[in-house]
Amino acid sequence: MFDAAQAAVEGALAAGATYADARVMSGRTESMNAKNGAIEDLGQSESSGLGVRALIGSSWGFFASSDLSAKGARTAGEQAADIAKASALVPGPDTELADGDAPAQVHWASTYQEHPLDDVSLSEKGDLLVSVTEAMRGVKGVSLATASYAIWDTEKWFVSSEGHRISQRIIECGAMLNSTAVGDSETQRRSYPGIRGQYGTSGWELVRQIDLPGNAVRIAEESVALLSAPQCPEETTDLILGAEQMALQIHESVGHAIELDRILGWEAAFAGTSWLEPEKMGSLRFGSDLMNVTADATLPGALGSFGYDDEGTPAKSVPIIDQGTWVGVLSGRDSAARVGIPSGGCVRSDGWNRLPMVRMTNVGLLPGDSSLDEMIAATDNGVLMDTNRSWSIDDKRLNFQFGCEIGWEIKNGERGRMLRNPTYTGISPQFWGSMDMVGGPDEWTFFGTPNCGKGQPMQVGHTGHPSVPCRFRDVRVGVRG
Amino acid sequence: MTKPSGSGEAAMALCDQVLELVGNRAEALVRSSAGQSSLTRFANSCIHQNVSEDTSGVRLQVTVAGGRTASAATNRTDTGGLSALAERALAAAALRPEDADWPGLAEPEPARGEDHWDDATAGATARTRAEAVGGFVDAGAGLEAAGYCSTSWGEVAVANSAGQRLTGRSTVATISGIQRAQGPDGKADGSGDFSSARLAELDAAAAGRLAADRARASTAAEDIAPGHYEVVLEPDCVSDMVQFLSFGFSGKAHAEGTSFAHPGEGQFDPAFSMWDDAADERSVGLNFDAEGTPSAHLSLVKDGVTGNLAHDRRSAAKAGTKSTGHATGSTAFGAFPMSVIVGEGQSSVDELISKVEHGLLVCGFWYTRILDPKTQVVTGLTRNGIFRIDDGKVGPAVRNLRFTQSYAAALAPGRVLGIGNDGRRVGGYWVPSLRLADWNFTGGAQG
Numbered sequence: 010m011f012d013a014a015q016a017a018v019e020g021a022l023a024a025g026a027t028y029a030d031a032r033v034m035s036g037r038t039e040s041m042n043a044k045n046g047a048i049e050d051l052g053q054s055e056s057s058g059l060g061v062r063a064l065i066g067s068s069w070g071f072f073a074s075s076d077l078s079a080k081g082a083r084t085a086g087e088q089a090a091d092i093a094k095a096s097a098l099v100p101g102p103d104t105e106l107a108d109g110d111a112p113a114q115v116h117w118a119s120t121y122q123e124h125p126l127d128d129v130s131l132s133e134k135g136d137l138l139v140s141v142t143e144a145m146r147g148v149k150g151v152s153l154a155t156a157s158y159a160i161w162d163t164e165k166w167f168v169s170s171e172g173h174r175i176s177q178r179i180i181e182c183g184a185m186l187n188s189t190a191v192g193d194s195e196t197q198r199r200s201y202p203g204i205r206g207q208y209g210t211s212g213w214e215l216v217r218q219i220d221l222p223g224n225a226v227r228i229a230e231e232s233v234a235l236l237s238a239p240q241c242p243e244e245t246t247d248l249i250l251g252a253e254q255m256a257l258q259i260h261e262s263v264g265h266a267i268e269l270d271r272i273l274g275w276e277a278a279f280a281g282t283s284w285l286e287p288e289k290m291g292s293l294r295f296g297s298d299l300m301n302v303t304a305d306a307t308l309p310g311a312l313g314s315f316g317y318d319d320e321g322t323p324a325k326s327v328p329i330i331d332q333g334t335w336v337g338v339l340s341g342r343d344s345a346a347r348v349g350i351p352s353g354g355c356v357r358s359d360g361w362n363r364l365p366m367v368r369m370t371n372v373g374l375l376p377g378d379s380s381l382d383e384m385i386a387a388t389d390n391g392v393l394m395d396t397n398r399s400w401s402i403d404d405k406r407l408n409f410q411f412g413c414e415i416g417w418e419i420k421n422g423e424r425g426r427m428l429r430n431p432t433y434t435g436i437s438p439q440f441w442g443s444m445d446m447v448g449g450p451d452e453w454t455f456f457g458t459p460n461c462g463k464g465q466p467m468q469v470g471h472t473g474h475p476s477v478p479c480r481f482r483d484v485r486v487g488v489r490g
Numbered sequence: 491m492t493k494p495s496g497s498g499e500a501a502m503a504l505c506d507q508v509l510e511l512v513g514n515r516a517e518a519l520v521r522s523s524a525g526q527s528s529l530t531r532f533a534n535s536c537i538h539q540n541v542s543e544d545t546s547g548v549r550l551q552v553t554v555a556g557g558r559t560a561s562a563a564t565n566r567t568d569t570g571g572l573s574a575l576a577e578r579a580l581a582a583a584a585l586r587p588e589d590a591d592w593p594g595l596a597e598p599e600p601a602r603g604e605d606h607w608d609d610a611t612a613g614a615t616a617r618t619r620a621e622a623v624g625g626f627v628d629a630g631a632g633l634e635a636a637g638y639c640s641t642s643w644g645e646v647a648v649a650n651s652a653g654q655r656l657t658g659r660s661t662v663a664t665i666s667g668i669q670r671a672q673g674p675d676g677k678a679d680g681s682g683d684f685s686s687a688r689l690a691e692l693d694a695a696a697a698g699r700l701a702a703d704r705a706r707a708s709t710a711a712e713d714i715a716p717g718h719y720e721v722v723l724e725p726d727c728v729s730d731m732v733q734f735l736s737f738g739f740s741g742k743a744h745a746e747g748t749s750f751a752h753p754g755e756g757q758f759d760p761a762f763s764m765w766d767d768a769a770d771e772r773s774v775g776l777n778f779d780a781e782g783t784p785s786a787h788l789s790l791v792k793d794g795v796t797g798n799l800a801h802d803r804r805s806a807a808k809a810g811t812k813s814t815g816h817a818t819g820s821t822a823f824g825a826f827p828m829s830v831i832v833g834e835g836q837s838s839v840d841e842l843i844s845k846v847e848h849g850l851l852v853c854g855f856w857y858t859r860i861l862d863p864k865t866q867v868v869t870g871l872t873r874n875g876i877f878r879i880d881d882g883k884v885g886p887a888v889r890n891l892r893f894t895q896s897y898a899a900a901l902a903p904g905r906v907l908g909i910g911n912d913g914r915r916v917g918g919y920w921v922p923s924l925r926l927a928d929w930n931f932t933g934g935a936q937g
Contacts, residue, residue, distance in 0.1 A: 044822070047589065048587065048589075049821040049822045050820055050821045050822050051559075051560045051582055051586060052560075052561045052562065052563070053562045053578055053582060054561075054563035054591050055564050055565075055566070056565045057566070058565065060543075067536050068538055068539065069538070069539055069540065070540050070541075070616075071539070071540065071541040072541070072542050073541075073542070073544065075546060075565045076544075088542065091541045092541070092616045095530075095615070095616035095617045095619075096530070096536075096537035096616075098617065098620040098621060098623075098624050099532060099535070099536050099624045099627055100536055100537070101536025101537075116813065130585075131582060133587065137588070139587070152747055153746055153748070155822075189746075189748065191746070191747035191864070193727060194865065195862050195865055196747075196862055197866050242650075247807070267624075274534050275533045275534070275538060275539075276632070277533055277534075277636040277670065278533070278636035278638070278666070278668045279638075362543040362545070364539055364540075374698075398861070399869065400859055401857045401859045401869045402857055403856065403869065403873075403890065403892075403935050404857070404871075404873055408935045409869065410892060412869075430861070430862075432861075434892070434932075465529055465531055465638050465640075466529055466541070466640075466723065488869075488894055488932050488933070489894060
């Protein structure tokens with residue numbers, strides 16, 4: 010496979026590229042979902058091909074093909090260079106690449122105990138989904154009980170004109186269940202372990218750890234109870250967020266805001282920009298003193314972990330927020346060069362046919378010294394919310410309104426009535442500035458988001474979010490239409 | 491580079507090869523596709539990402555005794571790859587439990603209408619797209635431009651072991667972008683876009699001028715109080731509404747009780763009609779669905795009365811009706827309308843505005859998310875232009891607002907005060923501007 014990548018790079022250089030790299034990727038995927046005790050969909054796919062990137066002047070040219078012959082690969086490289094040349098009709102400043110480590114020539118593989126495709130039978134996986142949906146469906150009032158899993162087994166071979174020669178194999182998987190109760194005028198849903206499930210760079214052992222069978226009935230009962238629970242009141246109050254909702258909060262209001270390509274305007278028309286300005290990095294106040302965030306691609310088992318990014322930069326941990334001060338970004342070699350920093354090693358693509366771009370790795374909040382129980386005990390009036398249900402945020406990643414599946418009233422230091430349709434809204438720096446309690450290491454969980462959309466053509470990224478429960482003061486909750 | 495074959499014969503040959511590999515071991519449905527997708531992306535007024543890919547693949551669904559069904563896909567189209575595909579799908583199907591609701595395969599039936607195809611679009615080059623980008627950027631006359639120009643073509647064949655055989659092909663071209671003008675408190679954006687099966691129908695410079703005019707007009711935006719306002723929504727907004735509403739017309743969602751739609755009831759304003767028609771010349775894409783069923787003309791709302799639901803074979807069988815040809819290929823997703831056309835009115839957008847005493851003109855929505863499919867309550871923000879309307883005239887720009895609004899309620903009887911004659915294709919749908927009596931803005935984007 011290295012030979013095809015090498016031929017593509019040589020084709021691009023011969024056609025005029027000043028830099029070129031190529032990735033051959035081969036992947037297998039499998040997904041299954043069940044509804045109300047029966048399998049609905051079972052799909053398996055395999056795909057292999059080559060993507061080559063050529064730099065000429067201000068623009069990348071990229072061409073992808075499933076033809077892995079030497080001739081086909083070289084032609085792909087030539088095509089990439091020709092596409093880059095056409096960009097000169099609307100040119101900009103030359104694109105530079107930040108210097109990186111010495112080009113590596115290595116193999117890296119993620120670790121796992123049970124290969125989710127080869128070591129676990131389809132029957133066992135299907136039985137798990139069927140049984141948990143049957144258990145949820147057995148709860149009176151549940152209309153829809155669903156469960157699903159997804160598995161990715163990806164191999165990559167990367168070659169660059171600077172001498173990189175890196176192969177990787179990454180195994181990822183995860184699963185989820187959810188229960189929906191349908192009322193006269195609305196629906197209520199509960200999901201476990203979260204709206205997107207729980208996914209990691211892991212084997213099937215992750216699915217066993219999250220214990221879908223042990224949580225199915227509780228989740229089903231909660232979905233039914235929500236139909237008759239009182240509405241979350243509309244007020245400004247103290248807000249405690251569970252770790253799963255915190256993962257979404259981090260993803261949307263921190264993770265995307267710190268993408269350097271967004272900050273530089275490269276995503277302005279589609280994903281949007283960022284309220285962060287490069288010249289304020291190192292001094293801007295993002296949140297309270299308790300806010301410490303890193304982008305760490307080296308965390309074992311987390312969904313945003315890998316050995317090398319798709320430019321050949323080794324995985325690393327990048328400080329993002331240090332005691333409330335914004336200090337770092339997610340970057341690749343081209344974006345990093347624009348602001349004079351080393352690449353953060355955050356450039357990835359979702360397949361051989363997509364241009365690598367800045368993606369979140371494991372953007373997470375470092376644990377503090379509190380706990381969910383302590384937060385509740387320390388709150389006179391407030392709302393506890395968890396499990397994301399809806400998410401909306403503006404194009405600068407500043408104004409957000411998020412809805413959760415479930416809430417509870419907090420009165421005089423105790424968890425009270427269940428609340429339905431809980432929502433909250435805020436502005437990022439004010440919201441994060443109001444964070445006054447952060448959960449400790451015992452509650453630190455690596456949530457995985459397997460469906461982060463970005464780019465044109467759209468790419469679906471796999472990101473991780475280490476997270477803990479947190480408390481925020483004076484937040485507007487209960488916004489409704 | 492892959493070139494169009496012109497007839498779909500190559501794609502159908504792959505289908506036949508796979509059907510032969512499966513033989514009489516299972517009922518089989520094969521979908522084969524080939525094409526090319528290219529996109530030229532610009533930001534900060536220069537092209538920075540320029541991509542193209544050859545696409546090809548085969549998807550096989552097999553059903554063995556007892557309705558046990560599994561699917562598999564590959565982009566390996568050599569004999570070894572196709573043989574492995576067949577064996578993998580058969581092995582997976584054998585491990586599944588029986589499915590009493592298996593609806594069987596589509597019977598032979600021709601598709602309606604002509605292909606949405608244009609040779610010039612299929613043959614577009616990186617230079618062609620770059621020229622369109624240049625037209626958009628230059629129209630900004632110094633503003634900061636960002637967006638993309640894309641062209642794509644695809645040829646698809648579907649065949650099943652019940653004898654259904656269809657081929658189709660389509661092209662799509664889009665220019666979409668924003669212009670950004672510096673104002674006293676940051677950059678103000680305006681957008682412009684066109685999309686068609688025919689690249690020649692895209693006026694990149696006109697899109698760029700519209701975006702630039704909007705951006706310049708938005709540089710001195712002022713705050714207004716959140717609350718309920720009469721609105722004129724431009725087609726970008728209406729397309730977003732149609733997308734969420736379309737999920738409610740899923741036969742599966744309706745059967746599961748999660749849809750807002752009640753066929754036969756007057757849920758919408760009598761002025762409002764919409765339908766789905768993949769064969770209409772304003773649509774793009776294929777005239778048949780993932781199961782090989784020709785896509786029927788589907789009246790969704792007729793003079794305010796909720797009409798038909800979209801079905802795949804499974805939801806149709808449960809409802810005691812026929813598939814409408816809107817299958818997505820996923821049992822979990824079911825079927826829903828994907829080529830929706832909203833009936834246009836007689837008024838220009840200026841005439842719609844002229845009837846508004848006090849209200850807002852909204853050019854686009856952003857990051858909309860549904861809170862509950864049954865109520866159709868959606869939250870999102872305005873983006874790329876929002877302006878006051880006073881005494882029938884467009885006034886100053888206002889800063890972006892967050893809304894929390896039921897899309898179905900916004901179109902309820904008495905709420906649709908006017909429909910524009912400015913229909914255009916946005917996001918897969920043909921939609922005009924709408925004048926609506928009430929829209930619930932729940933906050934300012936700045937806090």
